[in-house]
Amino acid sequence: MPVTTIDGRQVHVNDEGFLTEPSEWDEELGQALAAQIGIDMGDEHWKAIRFLRSDFPEQGETATLRRVSTQGGIPIKQLFALFPQKPAKKMAYVAGLPKPAGCV
Numbered sequence: 001m002p003v004t005t006i007d008g009r010q011v012h013v014n015d016e017g018f019l020t021e022p023s024e025w026d027e028e029l030g031q032a033l034a035a036q037i038g039i040d041m042g043d044e045h046w047k048a049i050r051f052l053r054s055d056f057p058e059q060g061e062t063a064t065l066r067r068v069s070t071q072g073g074i075p076i077k078q079l080f081a082l083f084p085q086k087p088a089k090k091m092a093y094v095a096g097l098p099k100p101a102g103c104v
Contacts, residue, residue, distance in 0.1 A: 007032035018093055022056065025096030034094045045082050045094075048074055052095040062092045062100040 004013050007029060012020045019025055030049055034041045041049075051072035055063045065088045069076045083090040088100045 006036070016099070018098055019096040020098075022053075022096050025053075030094050030096065033096070037090055037093065039083065039090065039094065041094075044074070044078070048072060048079060048082065048091055049095045052091055052097060056095075056097055062088075062095075062097045064088060064100050 002013055002015070003010050004017070005011075009024075009029065011024045011029070014020050027046075031041055034045070039045065048068055051068055051074070052063055055067070055071065059067075063071070065076055065079055068074055068079060068088075068091070074082075079087040079091070083094075092099050
C-alpha cells in the first residue's frame with residue numbers, strides 16, 4: 001500500500017487516497033483531510049463523521065447515505081449540503097474509512 005504524508009503524518013492510502021488503516025485516523029487528521037477537499041468542518045459535519053466512525057466496526061463496512069440518515073439522524077438533504085456533490089464518498093474520505101459499496 002502506498003504511504004503519503006498528510007498534515008505532517010505518514011499514513012497508508014489506496015490509489016484513490018482513501019486511508020487503508022482506519023486506526024491511523026484521529027479528528028486532527030480528519031480536519032486535514034476535510035481541508036484538502038475544501039470542507040470547513042463544523043459541529044454537524046463532525047456528527048456525521050463520528051457516526052461513520054462508530055458504525056464502521058459494527059458493520060464492517062462504511063455506512064451508506066441512507067444508513068447515516070436513518071440511523072445517524074441526519075437528513076440526506078443536509079448531508080448533501082454539508083458534503084456537496086458526492087457526500088458518501090467525501091464523508092468516508094474525511095472519516096478515514098473505505099468508500100461505501102456502490103460509490104464509483
